[in-house]
Amino acid sequence: MSAKTILITGANSGTGKAAAKQMVHHGHRVILACRNMEKAEAAQKEIGGNSRIAELDLASRRSVHAFTDWAHQEFEEIDVLINNAADFNLSKKEREMTSDGFERIWFTNHLAPVLLTDRLMDRIIASPQGRIINVSSKGLLARPFQTVEVEDPMFGKRPFTPAAAYYQSKLAQNIYTIWLAHQLSGTMATANCIRVTNVKLNMSRHPELPQWMKNLYTLKSLFSIAPEQMAETYAKVALDPDLKNISGALIDxxxxRVPFSAYAKDPLCIEQVMNLTYRQLGINPSISFEEAM
Ligand SMILES: NC(=O)c1ccc[n+]([C@@H]2O[C@H](COP(=O)([O-])OP(=O)(O)OC[C@H]3O[C@@H](n4cnc5c(N)ncnc54)[C@H](OP(=O)(O)O)[C@@H]3O)[C@@H](O)[C@H]2O)c1
Known part of the structure; x- marks a missing residue:
């Protein structure tokens, strides 16, 4: 397999870092797009090989713009984009707003990955077989009534809980994947979503968590898989030649391959969520189904 250019957000830690390590080991060029450059440097030292670091804070629109401007200068083609980073600090008591005026979890986990993907779309389409991989959560199975509240996605009028915000953002990523695969259907590029299962977290990264939550995570870790195991699925979805025609799939x-929920597949819901997304971003989609055809 020829060397690919692979961009992974939040690759300084957990599954993103493990995936970067595996892909570099197989001779690919991996860009670790991270918000904290000290952590990024430490990860890159550990990963070595053909890895590079670049600054990307998904809670900042300006940072997404700066990163994509840089990526445009550096790369003619991007073969794989993995929207892996996420804000899932479940100890938040109140909603936090970004400097751009968005609820932080909604922006970091949903709006920013859409903006990032959109701004890199020409480079992904330029690849002989570009792959966009979004990342969702198996935890959605325990929330069968989860919706994307299109009238109030940022908890302006309803009580905020970090879990509701997190799972709303992950559901929106499922919906985005279905929509994006449809938009890309006349091209060689694909869009899929990985449903991440219970993966061991490095608790030293989360000193802010209250003790009861640390205990809960410690208990959960007894039933968790290692980031390295989850990363194997990332690597396959990113690189396996047998998957080149798979698009619009949810992959565990x-x-x-597992089904999306009926809610995520509902055409009206997809239209409402994607209209909301692009309206909030204040841009038009860079690729549309009609254009792709
Ligand atoms: N672990 C699980 O059990 C589990 C379950 C379901 C889904 N997932 C999903 O799996 C993916 C990987 O998570 P993980 O388990 O590897 O957790 P992790 O080790 O905590 O990694 C999360 C990564 O996201 C980065 N990040 C957070 N906010 C960011 C921002 N504003 N801009 C840029 N990067 C940001 C973090 O950077 P810092 O190091 O700077 O914080 C970190 O690199 C996430 O999408 C998560 O939602 C995980």
């Missing part, structure tokens, strides 16, 4: 570990 270990490489198991």
């Amino acid at each position: 570990h270990p490489l198991k």
